[in-house]
Amino acid sequence: MERATVVVGYEDAELLDIACVTSTFSTARDVGADPAYAVTLLTPGARTITCRPGLRLEANGALEHHTATVDTLVVVGGLGSERAAADPVLLAHVRRLARDARRVASVCTGASVLAAAGLLDGRHATTHWRFAGDLARAHPAVHVDPDPIFVRDGRVATSAGVTSALDLALSFVDEDHGPVIARRVARALVTYLQRPGTQAQMSLHVAAPAPTDDVVRRVVDHVAEHLDADLGAAALADRAGVSERHLTRLFRAHLGRTPAEHVRRTRTEAAAALVATTDVPLARVASRCGFRSTETMRTAFLDAYGRTPSEHRRAFVTTS
Known part of the structure; x- marks a missing residue:
């Protein structure tokens, strides 16, 4: 059964x-998510809307007539968000759909609509940094943080400006289908798999810079999609059909690191994304990402980020 997603x-x-x-x-x-997402764009009265820079967008249906169960509800932002947040009919239907939804989210100034609907009271939230002060002043019951890319607080998530919606949506895909599918989506979109954090924080690139060498590219892709497999130098060289020494030379020439260093880095970044964007237990994160134990993962985090997985999670995730 498809996951009903309403925008x-x-x-x-x-x-x-x-x-x-x-x-x-x-x-x-397209890349194999099962169950897939059934996405519906709803507007008041099913009206066609004008979006910046003047493009017209046709809705799939009327917000007030939608009665089917919603898995994920997303309210977007834009120049019209102030008017939307002052529309009692729109707010009533957002509240109605949010009541039974598994997840509720906003993009950019869409947070003002969720706040006006009372869905952010007592929660941590973010929005575009330019409008964070306005949101905080208008809704003092909301704990507004202007820094993160997005914030998850229980079943409610809010994201910063425009393209941060990619980061948020990718985190939902990862939560629903795991990191392999999320990476495939990110590659198809030619984007980064971001984890929540301030603009000064680290971000996870889902693939190494595309190497020109076919052997290195094949091995890099294999590593990214089989983190919990045997990724030792011998196994990778055997898969590539070259000697360990030659594979190491290729990796140093094209990526500036050895195969072992690349595997450790990829596993650590994947684990960091899971730790920051989900509540998956650390032992399961370690197993999914190919670490022999949580202690091994802990050491990798300390080397890469200067903090433990638990500290990383506390820094990026809030729950209600």
């Missing part, structure tokens, strides 16, 4: 907010 739009919504969400979920279907 709420309105006049003067930001087109990129909508596209980042809808394209991420539709791409997940």
Whole structure:
């Protein structure tokens, strides 16, 4: 059964907010996500909306007429968000759909709509840094943080400006289908798999810079999609059909590191994304990402980020 995903739009919504969400979920279907996402754009009265820079976007249905169960509800932002947040009918239907949804989220100034609907009271939230102060002043019951790419607080998530919707949607794909599918989606979109954090924090690139050498490229792709497999130098060289020494020379020439260093880095970054964006127990994170134990993963985190997995999770994830 498909995961019903509803995106709420309105006049003067930001087109990129909508596209980042809808394209991420539709791409997940293309790369093997099962169950797939069924994405529906709803607007008040099923009206066609004008999005910046003047493009017209046709809705799939009327917000007020949608009665089917919603898995994920996403309210987008845009120049019209202030009017949307002041529309009592729109707010009532957002509250109605959010009541039974598994997840509720906003993009950019869509947070003001969730806040006006009372869905952010007592929660941590973010929005575009330019509008964070306005959100905090208008809704003092909301704990607004202008720094993170996105914030997860229980079943409610809020993201920063426009393209951060990609990061948020990718985290949902990872949560639903695991890191392999999430990486495939990110590669298809030619983007980064981001974890929540301030602009000064680390980000996870889902693939090494595309090496020109076919052997290195094949091995890099294999590593990214089989983190819990045997990725020792002998196994990788055997898969590539070259000697360990030659594979090491190729990796140093094209990536500036050995195969073992690349495997450790890829596993650590994948684990960091899981730790920061999910509540998966650390032992399971270690196993999924190919670490022999949580202690081995802990050492890798200390070397890479200067903090333990538990400290990393506390820094990036809030729960209600």
